[in-house]
Amino acid sequence: MDTDEKKRGEGSQHFFEGAHHFGVRQITYIGNYFADSQSNMDLLPILDASHTRNRRTSPPDSNCLPGTQQKVLEDIRAWVEDDNVTEANHIFWLCGPVGCGKSAISQAVSEEFDAKGRLVGSFFFFRGSGDRSRISRMAVTLAAQMAEALPKTAPLVEATLAKPFGLQGASITAQFQQLIWSPLRAVFFCWWRKGPFLVVIDGLDECEDHESVEEFTAQLLDFFKQNPRFPLRFLLASRVEEHIRKRISRVEVRLENLKDHLPEGDILKVVRHSFKEAAEFDRIIRSHGGSWPSEEDVGLLIKHANGSFIFIRTLLNFILGLRVQYHDGLTPMDRFKLALGMHPGLDGLYTETLQRAQHIPEFQDVILTISLLVQPLSISLLSQLLGMPRARVVNVLIPLQSIIYVPGDDDTDVTLFHTSLRDFMIDEQRSIQLFPLGTLQNQKDRLAYRCLQHAVKLAIDDFRHITEPLTYIEHQWSYYWRQLGQQRMKGHCQFLFGLAVSAPKTHIRNGLGVLPGKSPRCPGGDGPLPA
Template sequence: MAAVVPETAPFVRAAITTEPGLKNIPAPVTNVAMQMQCLVYEPFRSAAERCPMGTLRGSPFLILMDGLDECDDKEEIQELIEGMLAFFDDNPFIPLRVFITSRVEQHIQPHLNVPGVRLENLVDHCSDDDISTFLDVLFESERRRNPVIRAYISEHGEWPIPGDKQKLVKHIGGSFIFASSVFKFIMGSTVQAGSLTTPMDRLPLALEMNPGLDGLYAQTLARSEHLPYFLDIISTIALLEAPLPTSGIAELLGISTHEVVNVLVNLQAIIQVPGTDNMPVTLFHTSLRDFLTTQGRSGQFFASPRHHVHLFFRLQECELKLRRQKLGGPMLLSECTPAAAYSLRFLMKHLIQGEGLFQQTEIDSAIQLCRVALKLHPDDPELIYSLAGVTYSRARYTGSLVDLEEAVSLYREVLKLHPWPHPDRSSSLHNLSTALLDRYRHTPGIIANLEEIISLYRDALELRPPPHPARSSSLNNLASALQDRHRSTGTMDDLEEAIFLYREALELRPSPDPERSPSLNNLGNALLDRYRRTDSITDLEESISLHYEALGLRPSPHRHRALSLSNLSISLHDMYKATRALPHLQAAILYCEELLAFHYPVGHQYRPKTLNHLTSLLQMRFHATGREDLARIEAPKGEASRLSALSATADTDCG
């Protein structure tokens, strides 16, 4: 301060002469509040009073206190704030201001929530534009310096293109430290010697970089791990489709707001906790959600997908309570509690995310609750849609054609209530076609049903032009229906269009999109179909490559890993038959054995079929090498025969 405002220097010197203990050498004998009072406030006030025409003339001076929450002595910080406020109360017109940055810690926030202090919540501000500007400066500097980049731009045009830069900004998530690390990686300053890649090659890889915050996340979460409802609260924040305030999280979980705050107050290094109960709780960086939803990284802090089931039922209860209160009245989001408003928007999202994780008794309960709500509001399309969704979910779980027929009927009713140009019409078309496609697959042969399905999917796709967020889903499902028609009629045009649509869907699902693995799987299967019609080995090679990538995105215990294992084993089987290269056969056997050991236990509907497939693979290896243990071949073959006999007996009894 003495250097910037020379007029204060004599007063600072006098204060230290009077009280040498104010200095930090070797250690202060007074606290920070006293140091600020004697070495900053009083010298500044004295200089302002005695030298009004010097440096102090003009705009106010600013003191920046950054990271106030990181100071260990909480009482000392409170005294610092109280001393600061007292000084400005006594000297309201002094040309000095203090700018404080801090998380909303309990020992700080109440002391600053007073007249004379202007509070700004960073939740209301987004640093993406600043990150974008930061990257612009860095890239421009590198373009001038790097001959490889200049040559690339001369040949190909602008780099990076706006779309890639936008993805980069989104991935960085507002962290300047991470932005700097990402840029260094792209430019090669952190790449190992001998790497042959260019900055243009490394930019797509940068979109998959982990910010390296797992240690911070685990250390911070451990602070609240012992508290009641900790895992429920953390899992809820991780799995919500849109952020809720602390009061909304409490309402959703059926606990008190103070219990939510009690858990979150220790986690403000990684979770943005507003100072009020009605502002949303958000994450400082999107990588925290990735951490919490990846079991191998988060360990005991893992937000299990099974929590979607719990959220679904809690949301059902919140919505049912609201509908009982609003009998005959409109359901306005602005008049709802946070959890009830969230339920009206996202209830079915959690049903979809939890699909395959519900017990049958839970699905039965969900259907019953939907029927109760529908009786209260019989013409509400959202309730008809909810009942259709849970009924369809039970049909997929049990294979019940009765439930499937009811779901189709309900989806048709919803579609009638959503005529063009209703904003939900595309979703209604999509849901009806998907249920109809499932029904067709249960009762194949009626090609007219498939024609209706394809027509409905085309209508939905037309209502979802780029950049509609659900376009990839419509592309994928239309392709699936066309692939079914190809398998029924043999029409190659259908298969070619399906492959084209699958490719477009895959492009719209870059890593780490959770729907990328299904897209990889579907395109891989379509290419396998085309290989079997055309014998194009490049199609088979690409199919295997896609299935390998899908498997990599589905580590154990991913619920769809079995599907990738099965598809990869089948594709590798085809490749072995085409090339007689033993490594393909060995890999096919390995994946088939994993299926039986970890995914298809005794009693599973796919176990007999997989046993037969493994038997065939082992016999092929025996014929190729002559070294197979025949007993090893007979074991799966014998089990498959016994299971087939039991199945035949059961079918006869049921008849």
């Protein structure tokens, strides 16, 4: 161990030392303490899950334009500030369909109450983003932010985390009890006079752990039932999904459904602001002269968006060439006409956008792999996983920058602007114009093969040349194989036999004997794997 590492290790017992300078963006103590133990990852805060994250690389990338969503924001402010104790005063459920502005409101509220010094913490779930699509690290991520907002809680959280096995594998209820409720109660008299504090949790429907989400909402209701005067508020934002609705659609919860709010006025403000801002920097728009687009054309664009913020933002990205790093030979005026001709609704928008790259030979391999990843990867890592040059990966992604974030370098993660794109691509009926039936399953097969081949290579190399794609594969290869199911794996026995022969006696080889069941035999009953 070098000198710097030794110094970091010696100081790691004081996780929240100097908590007044501590936040989810400066997590060092916890990270260093558990750096050598992969099994303790669930006790590490997630660095890019709060409202302070880089929204471009860690979606959702949304916020409220000044002057928009005013009625909802005023309602939330009034609810947080209300000191009266009522049954519906602790939990606010902001719900609504995809693309209606829930995450933008969550972001704006988080920033506002953080500036006031009354935000305990925020957590933004995002499906397909690894740990941000699971609930296991939400409590510790909120606790890390709480240590900065309320420094007197820091030593209490620190003491809990100093005994990591006390929380290892613990339920979300136990995590909240030890990391959030107990510290807040212990220092109650140091903060309650400042007024109610707030916790914001966005995209609860994007969490894959449905049972744990039900448990989380149930324990929230139970805590406030037992502590009705506790000055803490929870803003939960999600789509209306049954496992959430059945738990929190109750009199104890304040409900605000954004489908009841007519968004045309706010969308008009977004459109005008975007075109005005673009005109300041776009030489072509300035050269066009006159007032472009006309009020009539703006009206047609808004009507085409049909009340969807995500749809209008995607159209604006396309029309104005926002986040695009190449020139397609079209002017914004040309793209405006094309945008009005796109099929309304997200499915039509996604189909027409993806069709721009459909002719590229690697299109299917790159796009479906991105949709199937457990967490985002960079262009460099996608290249290694897919076994194709980086330039070919980039070539597929370049025409799709209005719906996919394509970084300017090869080492930053490629991310989807909205999880509705992932939902569209993995639904074979919705994306059938792009991917014939069976294509998605075939891609799952290919991804499973690639991952297992890389995993065995990793084992053979005795971990001498660990790279990030291999680290990803080490943790995820068995997940992809389980997706094949018992019947489909029958056809892959010869492949598994060959790998089992070449793989050394490691966790890779052991894993081959238990997929997808518990018996160390080839799926389909063709005999045991080689010893």
